[in-house]
Amino acid sequence: MIEKSSNRNPWVWIPSLYLTEGIPYIVIIAVSVIMYKKLGISNADIGLYTSLLYLPWVIKPIWSPIVDLFGTKRKWFLAMQLILSLVFLGVGLTTTGSSFFFMTLAFFWMGAFASATNDIASDGMYLIALKPEQQSFFVGLRGTFFRIGMITGQGLIVMIAGYLETNLCDNSKAWSYTMITVALLMLILTAFNYLSTPNVEESTDRAAREASFGKVFTTFFTKKNIGISLAFVLLYRLGESQLVKMASPFLLEGRQTGGLGLSTSEVGFLYGTIGVIALLLGGILGGIAISRDGLGKWMIPMALSLNLPNLLYIGLAHFQPENIFFAGTVVVVEQFGYGFGFAAYMVFLIYLAEGLFKTSHYALATGFMAMGMMLPGMLSGYVQEWLGYTGFFIWVGIAMIPALAIAASVKYPREFGKKTD
DSSP states (O other), X not given: OOOOOTTSOHHHHHHHHHHHHHHHHHIIIIIHHHHHHHTTOOHHHHHHHHHHTTHHHHHGGGTHHHHHHSSOHHHHHHHHHHHHHHHHHHHHHHXXXXXXXXXHHHHHHHHHHHHHHHHHHHHHHHHHHSOHHHHHHHHHHHHHHHHHHHHIIIIIIXXXXXXXXXXXXXXXXXHHHHHHHHHHHHHXXXXXXXXXXXXXXXXXXXXXXXXXXXXXHHHHHTSTTHHHHHHHHHHTTHHHHHHHHHHHHHHHSOGGGTSOOOOHHHHHHIIIIIHHHHHHHHHHHHHHHHHHHOHHHHHHHHHHHHHXXXXXXXXXXXXXXXXXXXXXXXXXXXXXXXXXXXXXXXXXXXXXXXXXXXXXXXXXXXXXXXXXXXXXXXXXXHHHHHHHHHHHHHHHHHTHHHHHHHHHHOOOSSOTTOOOO
């Protein structure tokens, strides 16, 4: 049995570990959208092929027992983070080639599998290194830094690309240098995680290793209320799954074709500055609210918080305001609402993972979460081209209705973190 390392502070390694989850995820799933848009790929192809990149997160439960049954979580996520550094280097080196779309997609695919495996191991570390009451306390911090990683990608990294586009007058070279920068950042974060994360496993690991793959899966699908729980996981972000694919193309698209005509740097600035502040505030308040009052009280308000701000894009698309202030206001409201509303989602996934095989079961839960993002996202580009931006955002608003309905009827395995007298 491995002795727990008591000298590794969760306030240090949790932010770092989830920052390193968020950055590769958002670069592969969302920053790739901006990159391909600036390199001339159509919305239909962007929506289809970048949504397919969700697939490794959908099917990661297939190999999650391997992470549970062999090696340690720490070894797994450190190895995957190193591979991700090499993947982004590969993207950077192939962006300027004539077959850049095929080559970069191939590297993004490899990165998606490595990032999904990194998520399995990192989440497993969180679940085994912290006591249940600590999991509740740190869920806001964990989710916030995952989203900071996402905003680092959509903000700082995109701003770097926009700066290079302007100064190099060559989008291919600009994105090549940007992806090489991402590779270096991932290498630095990997080294920091090596130094900061605890070397710890739980006492149930031996029993878990003696189990079969089949038992890992069957014990998940025989959980109480599993049907409605999975429906919740799939539908909670039905509207967002489509919005996230087309929001950046909308902001970047020329005004003559229905967009706002913002520059790459402006989009990066909106998400990387005021968006970060709003996201942090929403995430922290969401974690505090659930820890204080329990998930049951906050589920509906948080579902509304995550979905209602999407309606503001209808006004942006219809009026196409020239002042960036209006787009910035929508980004602030959307990011705050996302941060606040996503806290409920993450706590529910922790509910669903409870038990002996918590690492594999959490991977199964997040696999269904990724499926709920992938399938609607694959069609988002086609829907947008068919309906136009205004019609598309109206459709996104309609898509929130199933999310609100399922949030009102879902059952909670336990009131995780709720204070009692």
